[in-house]
Amino acid sequence: xxxxxxLDIFEGPFDLLVYLIETARMSIYDIQxxxxxxxxxxxxxxMQLLDINVATEFMVLAAALIEIKSKMLIPRMxxxxxxxxxxxxxxxxxQRILEYKRFKTAAELLEQQEEYNQRxxxxxxxxxxQFTKEAEEYLYLDLKQFVKTFHLFLKKKKTLEDMQKKYRxxxxxxxxxxxxxxxxxxxFRVKAKRRLSFKELLAPQSDRSDVVITFISVLEMMRxxxxxAKQNTNFGEIxxxxxxxxxxxxxxxxxxxxETVVLKSQKEH
Amino acid sequence: MSSKKxxxxxxxxxxxxWGEPLDVxxxxxxxxxxxxxxxxxxxxxxxxxxQEGRGIQIREIDKTFQFCTNPENSEYIERLCTxxxxxxxxxxxxxxxxxVAYKQPVTxxxxxxIRGIKSDRVIEGLVKKELxxxxxxxxxxxxxxxxGTTPVFLKKFGFKDLDDLPEIEDIEGIVNENxxxxxVKPQQITIDFIKS
Numbered sequence: 215x216x217x218x219x220x221l222d223i224f225e226g227p228f229d230l231l232v233y234l235i236e237t238a239r240m241s242i243y244d245i246q247x248x249x250x251x252x253x254x255x256x257x258x259x260x261m262q263l264l265d266i267n268v269a270t271e272f273m274v275l276a277a278a279l280i281e282i283k284s285k286m287l288i289p290r291m292x293x294x295x296x297x298x299x300x301x302x303x304x305x306x307x308x309q310r311i312l313e314y315k316r317f318k319t320a321a322e323l324l325e326q327q328e329e330y331n332q333r334x335x336x337x338x339x340x341x342x343x344q345f346t347k348e349a350e351e352y353l354y355l356d357l358k359q360f361v362k363t364f365h366l367f368l369k370k371k372k373t374l375e376d377m378q379k380k381y382r383x384x385x386x387x388x389x390x391x392x393x394x395x396x397x398x399x400x401x402f403r404v405k406a407k408r409r410l411s412f413k414e415l416l417a418p419q420s421d422r423s424d425v426v427i428t429f430i431s432v433l434e435m436m437r438x439x440x441x442x443a444k445q446n447t448n449f450g451e452i453x454x455x456x457x458x459x460x461x462x463x464x465x466x467x468x469x470x471x472x473e474t475v476v477l478k479s480q481k482e483h
Numbered sequence: 484m485s486s487k488k489x490x491x492x493x494x495x496x497x498x499x500x501w502g503e504p505l506d507v508x509x510x511x512x513x514x515x516x517x518x519x520x521x522x523x524x525x526x527x528x529x530x531x532x533x534q535e536g537r538g539i540q541i542r543e544i545d546k547t548f549q550f551c552t553n554p555e556n557s558e559y560i561e562r563l564c565t566x567x568x569x570x571x572x573x574x575x576x577x578x579x580x581x582x583v584a585y586k587q588p589v590t591x592x593x594x595x596x597i598r599g600i601k602s603d604r605v606i607e608g609l610v611k612k613e614l615x616x617x618x619x620x621x622x623x624x625x626x627x628x629x630x631g632t633t634p635v636f637l638k639k640f641g642f643k644d645l646d647d648l649p650e651i652e653d654i655e656g657i658v659n660e661n662x663x664x665x666x667v668k669p670q671q672i673t674i675d676f677i678k679s
Contacts, residue, residue: 225575226600271600313597320581320651321574324640327649328577331641332568333557334542336549339502 227275228314230257235311242311245304247286251279282307389424394431402456412452490514491524504547504638522546543643545634579605580614584636584648588618588629606630614639 224230234253240246258272285303398415405414415428432454435441444453485493497513498505511521525548529541538553552560560566572580579602582594594602609615610630618631632645642648 225578226598228599269600275599310597310599314599316651317578317581317585317597320585320649321577323649323651324577324581324584325572327640327642328571330554331639332571333554334540334641335552335557335560335566337502340500342500345500 227272228311229318230254230272231275232311232315232318242308242315245308247279247283247304251276251283254279278307389427391427391431391434394427395435398428398431398435399456409453409455412454415454485514487524490516490521491528494521494524494528498541498548498550502550504544504549506547508546542641544638545644573605575602575605576609580609580632580636583609583615583630584632584645585651587631587645588621589631590621590623590627590629592627594630 224233231250231254234250234257235242235245238246238249238253240250254276258276261272282303401415402410412429412432415432416425420428432441432443432452436443440456442455442457445451446453493514494510497510507518507522507525510525511518514521525541525543529543529548532539532541536553538556539550540553541548542551575598578598579594582597583589586593591602591606594606606615610617613633613635615630615636616633617628619629620626621629636642637644637647
């Protein structure tokens with residue numbers, strides 16, 4: 215046996231209970247607790263069979279229903295026929311159902327209202343800046359004042375130009391690693407030595423940034439395997455020697471043929 | 484002192500330019516007239532539009548007035564430009580909203596107890612949509628948050644204020660009506676058993 219089930223999820227236990235009561239055409243004021251409890255439990259069991267996760271709230275109401283059902287079974291008459299005046303055990307449940315129904319009805323009214331209002335359109339607020347922008351400002355000034363101000367402006371301009379004639383703005387030279395490498399190779403060529411110490415690469419007036427850029431260039435050349443460096447003791451002299459990519463020291467050659475040719479031959483390797 | 488006709492005419496122009504709901508207070512300040520007079524002028528203007536069955540209507544939301552279209556024309560507007568429709572609220576959202584609207588200020592606990600099920604998520608969603616908002620704290624144990632509806636709620640559902648909410652106290656009538664009603668909602672559940 216297989217099930218084909220189509221069900222809207224009930225919003226909560228009261229939703230289900232109200233549905234069951236209405237379907238059974240029962241009066242809310244005279245609920246047949248036994249019948250409704252059976253139906254309610256049946257429904258929960260069916261939900262569980264279908265692997266629907268039944269929320270604990272549904273179980274709470276189930277327990278409440280069973281409690282009422284059991285209370286209903288207790289005779290309301292004592293043995294001697296005297297009636298026990300006790301509240302109908304269903305009263306609280308009825309109150310809660312009524313309360314729930316009240317808001318369920320309100321929710322339906324809201325839904326209709328929402329639908330109706332979706333058919334009403336409005337315009338967003340227009341861009342009002344064209345009305346609120348500040349008005350143009352006029353310059354109220356007499357001619358003498360104006361001429362005076364203009365002269366002042368000319369004077370300022372002239373002093374500025376005079377200044378610019380005498381002084382020139384000096385830009386700090388930006389040295390790239392590439393140009394420094396070229397420069398280092400040049401030093402090797404000019405000095406015509408296979409080995410040079412790091413100090414010999416630096417000009418006498420070298421500042422800190424020049425030392426740094428020279429050192430970085432040396433590191434870069436070592437990375438490119440076009441230079442070998444040796445340092446025998448900590449903080450001692452660094453001895454540098456050029457080599458080509460093949461590992462053959464060949465500074466003499468370079469000196470003779472010039473750099474462009476060397477670069478070309480390096481590519482051919 | 485401007486004539487009543489001139490003021491009403493000006494209000495009409497102001498509504499047009501403003502677009503958004505225009506606060507009666509602001510409009511009254513423009514003419515330096517008292518609030519009640521300004522309000523009455525807006526009401527008269529609203530009435531005139533309504534009586535003439537104009538395509539533009541004036542709606543009142545929380546002591547503000549706004550131009551909007553006549554809902555009877557929605558079909559033609561939709562043919563003209565297919566406006567984007569807002570997603571409708573879910574059943575559970577409507578239930579919680581109804582409880583907040585009618586019982587405000589109300590705590591989450593009260594909402595849960597009426598619905599018999601936890602409503603945390605739904606409340607969160609409604610707060611996000613700005614339909615309800617925190618309005619204070621209850622003096623009860625734990626000082627739980629109290630919720631109330633917002634002007635966004637009034638606008639969305641077309642109520643001019645909270646007194647404008649439809650009456651639901653008359654629940655007895657609704658219950659009896661329903662129990663006599665033959666049309667038990669059939670859409671809610673159908674379970675077919677198929678023997679294989």
